[in-house]
Amino acid sequence: MSTRLPSRGRSRLAAVAAVTTVAALALTACSSGSDDASSSSTEGSHAVTGDASQVEVFTWWASGSEKLGLDALVKVFGTQHPDTKFVNGAVAGGAGSAAKDLLASRLAKHDPPDTFQAHAGAELQDYIDAGQVEDISSLYDEFGLRDAFPQDLIDRLTVDGKIYSIPAGIHRANVVWANPKVLEFAGVDPATKYSSLQDWMKDLEKIKKSGKQPLAIATTWTQVQLLENVFLADLGPEGYSGLWTGVTNWNGATVKAALDDFSTLMSYTNKDRDGLDWGDATQRVIDGEAAYNIMGDWAEAAFEEAGKKSPDDYTYFPTPGTDGMYDFLADSFTLPVGAQHPGGAKAWLDSLSSRDGQVGFNKAKGSIPARIDADPSQFSPYQQDAMASFKQDIIVPSLAHGAAVPVSWLTKISDATAKFTTGDSDVTQFQADLFQAAINH
Numbered sequence: 308m309s310t311r312l313p314s315r316g317r318s319r320l321a322a323v324a325a326v327t328t329v330a331a332l333a334l335t336a337c338s339s340g341s342d343d344a345s346s347s348s349t350e351g352s353h354a355v356t357g358d359a360s361q362v363e364v365f366t367w368w369a370s371g372s373e374k375l376g377l378d379a380l381v382k383v384f385g386t387q388h389p390d391t392k393f394v395n396g397a398v399a400g401g402a403g404s405a406a407k408d409l410l411a412s413r414l415a416k417h418d419p420p421d422t423f424q425a426h427a428g429a430e431l432q433d434y435i436d437a438g439q440v441e442d443i444s445s446l447y448d449e450f451g452l453r454d455a456f457p458q459d460l461i462d463r464l465t466v467d468g469k470i471y472s473i474p475a476g477i478h479r480a481n482v483v484w485a486n487p488k489v490l491e492f493a494g495v496d497p498a499t500k501y502s503s504l505q506d507w508m509k510d511l512e513k514i515k516k517s518g519k520q521p522l523a524i525a526t527t528w529t530q531v532q533l534l535e536n537v538f539l540a541d542l543g544p545e546g547y548s549g550l551w552t553g554v555t556n557w558n559g560a561t562v563k564a565a566l567d568d569f570s571t572l573m574s575y576t577n578k579d580r581d582g583l584d585w586g587d588a589t590q591r592v593i594d595g596e597a598a599y600n601i602m603g604d605w606a607e608a609a610f611e612e613a614g615k616k617s618p619d620d621y622t623y624f625p626t627p628g629t630d631g632m633y634d635f636l637a638d639s640f641t642l643p644v645g646a647q648h649p650g651g652a653k654a655w656l657d658s659l660s661s662r663d664g665q666v667g668f669n670k671a672k673g674s675i676p677a678r679i680d681a682d683p684s685q686f687s688p689y690q691q692d693a694m695a696s697f698k699q700d701i702i703v704p705s706l707a708h709g710a711a712v713p714v715s716w717l718t719k720i721s722d723a724t725a726k727f728t729t730g731d732s733d734v735t736q737f738q739a740d741l742f743q744a745a746i747n748h
């Protein structure tokens with residue numbers, strides 16, 4: 308049985324072209340507010356200096372495998388910067404569902420943490436436009452990062468020649484995680500390859516008839532992540548990216564067909580979903596209560612934490628219809644304007660960008676290092692496959708994880724999705740709401 312993530316083997320050139328389009332999309336309309344922002348540590352790309360006695364690190368990695376990832380990084384930090392005290396500012400809630408609101412209110416009150424987690428792309432752009440994060444380009448020179456990260460990624464992070472964050476690693480959001488024993492119980496061959504969502508739905512039906520839950524899901528953001536997977540599968544990378552650039556018609560028949568597929572997939576999910584977070588849904592696959600979970604590859608860390616081994620205990624494959632596409636997101640850390648301990652933030656950024664920091668963190672987190680000099684053999688088979696895919700697949704920006712659209716648009720899409728999945732499931736109304744969200748966010 309293969310658990311490899313196959314790829315259509317598109318040329319790197321095609322991938323780079325797609326990345327460039329996506330980067331242009333995510334980084335357009337930039338008007339950096341850093342010029343008029345008061346700086347605690349830097350002006351423009353000046354050196355970062357200041358109080359290094361401690362660092363408050365704001366994330367949403369508060370429990371489970373996510374906390375293990377953070378712990379792994381803190382361990383490296385403790386070795387590299389023993390004189391700087393780590394202060395854990397984690398706020399629970401997957402995908403930052405609670406953390407982002409709290410962060411927004413702290414930033415509005417000019418009470419920022421010393422560094423915070425943000426998604427590379429449109430989400431980070433929001434903070435840049437609001438003048439809430441410093442230009443830390445100088446750290447790229449000081450830490451020797453310009454050659455350590457792939458040029459594509461540096462381009463994606465650069466806004467008007469400035470860089471405002473340092474990525475901790477790269478996640479993939481279009482992965483299906485499966486329990487082979489549940490599949491066999493339902494008479495489904497775990498090695499089956501699916502070319503489309505329609506193809507896959509036939510087996511979801513079989514699993515339903517076996518009495519097991521076909522697809523485990525959780526609260527709204529995980530449903531939005533399912534929606535992005537469906538758009539990617541049904542519209543392809545150009546059609547998907549066109550949703551965020553205005554090229555794909557939100558009122559058209561292709562979007563309607565995708566929403567019908569989303570509706571069908573939701574009918575195979577657990578009804579108690581809105582009270583669950585991602586870890587609960589993934590756990591149902593781990594425990595053999597559900598067959599599948601579509602989840603970012605932080606799920607890999609959850610299977611590992613549970614002591615499960617692939618391919619006997621779990622398998623994985625790109626969401627049917629998305630083979631050869633890498634639904635990308637990157638957790639990137641910042642230096643907020645007005646941070647009290649900029650020297651502490653600098654120390655944290657130094658550790659998370661170091662080879663030891665990236666290896667320690669990503670090994671534990673399920674993601675792959677942003678650095679190009681990590682040794683793949685140190686990582687799990689899943690992560691080795693992901694590293695290979697990232698090099699050759701078409702890269703598209705994640706919707707649910709801040710790469711594709713600004714927070715204001717994502718909020719409206721999330722509201723429309725919650726209305727659809729908790730209400731009367733009217734696809735026509737859902738499409739109208741998504742159209743409104745696209746023109747009015």
Ligand code: GAL
Nearest residue numbers: 373400401402403605638708
């Ligand atoms: C994403 C984040 C990941 C992981 C996930 C689930 O937004 O980038 O690192 O934490 O949420 O909480």
